[in-house]
Amino acid sequence: MGQDLADAVLDALDEPVFLVDLNGGIAFSNRAAESLFGSARRGGTLLDLVEQPHEALIQYLRRCSGTAQTLPGAATLRDVSGELIRFRLRGARTRMEGTPYIFVRCLHSQRDQFPALAAKIRELNAEIHQRRRIQATLEESLRNNEVLLRELHHRVKNNLQMLIGLMAAAQRETSSDEARSILEEVVQRITAIGSFQRLMHESQExxxxxxxxxxxxxxxxxxxxxxxxxxxxxxxxxxxxxxxxxxxxxxxxxxxxxxxxxxxxxxxxxxxxxxxxxxxxxxxxxxxxxxxxxxxxxxxxxxxxxxxxxxxxxxxxxxxxxxxxxxxxxxxxxxxxxxx
Amino acid sequence: MIHAEILITTPADPRPVRALAQTDDKGSSDTVGPGKLSVMVVEDEWIVSMEIEAALEEGGYDCVGVASTAREALALAGSARPDLVLMDIRLKGNDDGVEVAKELRNRFGLRCLFISAHADGATKERAAGADPLGWLPKPFSAPQLLQMLAAVNSELGQK
CATH class of the missing domain: 3.30.565.10 (Histidine kinase-like ATPase, C-terminal domain)
Structure with missing residues (x-):
C-alpha cells in the first residue's frame, strides 16, 4: 500500500490517530487529529497534549513499543479549544520505511462503539442510582415511623397509667362510698381500654x-x-x-x-x-x-x-x-x- | 377457639409474708423470716409512683422508697436492701431500667418485677440477664399489681 493510500485510509477514520516515535514525537496525525488538536501538533509531541503528569503516557508508549498487538490505555488530552477530553487509547508497534513507530488511536470515551446501547446503560444506571436513593430514603422514613409509632403507643399506655393513678388517688381521698364505687368502675374501664391498646400494639396487623x-x-x-x-x-x-x-x-x-x-x-x-x-x-x-x-x-x-x-x-x-x-x-x- | 377458666379468689389474709432467700453480692445467703416484704420502686412518673406506693401500702408491703434514676436506684438499693424491685424501663434522664436491673442483680442479688409499657419480645430478651421476676405491662390497676406481687411472692416462697 502506498503512502498516499495509507494516509487516505487514516484520514477517513473518525477518531484521531497518531504515529509517534518512542518519545511521543508526532510523525503523523490524521485529519481527525488535526481537526481536534490543530495542525501545528504535527512535529510536536503527544506529551504536549496530555495533562500532567506524563509518566503514565510514557509508560503506555513503552509498553506499546514492545508489541505488535494492540494494547488498551487511556489519557486525558487537551483539544485546540483547551477543553479536556478523556480518550480510550489503542496503541501498537509499527514500522514505516524501516523506522519503528507507535501507532496510537484515540477513541472518544463518549463515542462508544454502540452509542444507543451505551446511552441506555447510562440511563438504566442513573435510574438504578435514583431508585436506590429513593429506597434508602423510604427505609429511613419507615424506621422513623416505626420509632414514632412505638413512641406513641408508649405514651398512650403511660398516659392511661397516669389516668388510673389519678382516679385511684381520688378514690382513696373520697369519703363517699358512691363516689368510690364510681371511680373504681372508671378505673376498670380505663384498664380495659389499656388492655385493648396493648393488644393493638402487639398485633402485627x-x-x-x-x-x-x-x-x-x-x-x-x-x-x-x-x-x-x-x-x-x-x-x-x-x-x-x-x-x-x-x-x-x-x-x-x-x-x-x-x-x-x-x-x-x-x-x-x-x-x-x-x-x-x-x-x-x-x-x-x-x-x-x-x-x-x-x-x-x-x-x-x-x-x-x-x-x-x-x-x-x-x-x-x-x-x-x-x-x-x-x-x-x-x-x-x-x-x-x-x-x- | 380458646376455652379457659379464670378463678378469682380473695384470700382470707392477703398480706404478704417475706418468702425470699436473698443472696448478696458476696454470694452469702440471708434467709429472712416472716414479716413485711420490702419493695423498692423505680419509676420516673410521679403520679404513677404515687399510685404504686399507695397500692403497696394497701397490700401490706413495705415500700422502702422511690427512685427515678439509675443512680438513685443503686444508692437506695444499697442502703435499704429491699426484697424486690418494681422497675420501669424508661427512666429519668434516658436511664435504662434494664441496665439498672442487671446492675442491681450483680451488685445486690436483687431481682426485679418489670412494670413498663415496653414489654415487647426484644426488651424481654434484653432483660433476660437481669433474671426478672415477671412483667406487668402498663397500664395496670392496683389489684393487678397486687395479684402479680402475690404470685411472685408465692413462687419465691416455694423455692
Missing amino acids: IRTISSAPFVQAICDATATTIGDRLRIEVRADDGELSHEVGMPLALILNELLTNAAKHAGGSIGGSVRVGLFSGDQGWELVVHDNGPGLPPDPRNRRSSGLGLVKGLCRQLGASLKAENADGARFVIRFGRQEQT
Whole structure:
C-alpha cells in the first residue's frame, strides 16, 4: 500500500490517530487529529497534549513499543479549544520505511462503539442510582415511623397509667362510698381500654386484632380488678376484629363482666360464661351469668353500665338482647361490615 | 377457639409474708423470716409512683422508697436492701431500667418485677440477664399489681 493510500485510509477514520516515535514525537496525525488538536501538533509531541503528569503516557508508549498487538490505555488530552477530553487509547508497534513507530488511536470515551446501547446503560444506571436513593430514603422514613409509632403507643399506655393513678388517688381521698364505687368502675374501664391498646400494639396487623386473645385479655384484665369470687369461662372463635370494633367491644365486655360480678359474684359458685362466636351474619358476643337475673326495671342512665353498653352497641350498629335465662344473659350481634 | 377458666379468689389474709432467700453480692445467703416484704420502686412518673406506693401500702408491703434514676436506684438499693424491685424501663434522664436491673442483680442479688409499657419480645430478651421476676405491662390497676406481687411472692416462697 502506498503512502498516499495509507494516509487516505487514516484520514477517513473518525477518531484521531497518531504515529509517534518512542518519545511521543508526532510523525503523523490524521485529519481527525488535526481537526481536534490543530495542525501545528504535527512535529510536536503527544506529551504536549496530555495533562500532567506524563509518566503514565510514557509508560503506555513503552509498553506499546514492545508489541505488535494492540494494547488498551487511556489519557486525558487537551483539544485546540483547551477543553479536556478523556480518550480510550489503542496503541501498537509499527514500522514505516524501516523506522519503528507507535501507532496510537484515540477513541472518544463518549463515542462508544454502540452509542444507543451505551446511552441506555447510562440511563438504566442513573435510574438504578435514583431508585436506590429513593429506597434508602423510604427505609429511613419507615424506621422513623416505626420509632414514632412505638413512641406513641408508649405514651398512650403511660398516659392511661397516669389516668388510673389519678382516679385511684381520688378514690382513696373520697369519703363517699358512691363516689368510690364510681371511680373504681372508671378505673376498670380505663384498664380495659389499656388492655385493648396493648393488644393493638402487639398485633402485627395494622387494622385488626385477633378475636380469641382479645376476649381473653379483656376477661383477664376485668377479672383481676373485680376482686370477688367469680368463675369466668371463656370461649372465642378465631378471627379478626377491626380496631374500630375492638375498643367499644372491650368496654362492653368489661361492663357486662362487672355487672355479672355484682349480681352473680356474691354467691357461692358464682360464674359467668363469655362467648364470642363467628357466623355467616357476623359476630355474636354472649355474656351469661348464673346470678338472680335482670331486675324488672334496670337503671338506664347513659353513664351507668347498661346505658354505656347500649350506647356503644349503637356505635357499633349492633343489636343487644338482654334476657333472663337461669341468670342474666346478654347477646350482642354485630356484622362484619363494621370491621373496616 | 380458646376455652379457659379464670378463678378469682380473695384470700382470707392477703398480706404478704417475706418468702425470699436473698443472696448478696458476696454470694452469702440471708434467709429472712416472716414479716413485711420490702419493695423498692423505680419509676420516673410521679403520679404513677404515687399510685404504686399507695397500692403497696394497701397490700401490706413495705415500700422502702422511690427512685427515678439509675443512680438513685443503686444508692437506695444499697442502703435499704429491699426484697424486690418494681422497675420501669424508661427512666429519668434516658436511664435504662434494664441496665439498672442487671446492675442491681450483680451488685445486690436483687431481682426485679418489670412494670413498663415496653414489654415487647426484644426488651424481654434484653432483660433476660437481669433474671426478672415477671412483667406487668402498663397500664395496670392496683389489684393487678397486687395479684402479680402475690404470685411472685408465692413462687419465691416455694423455692
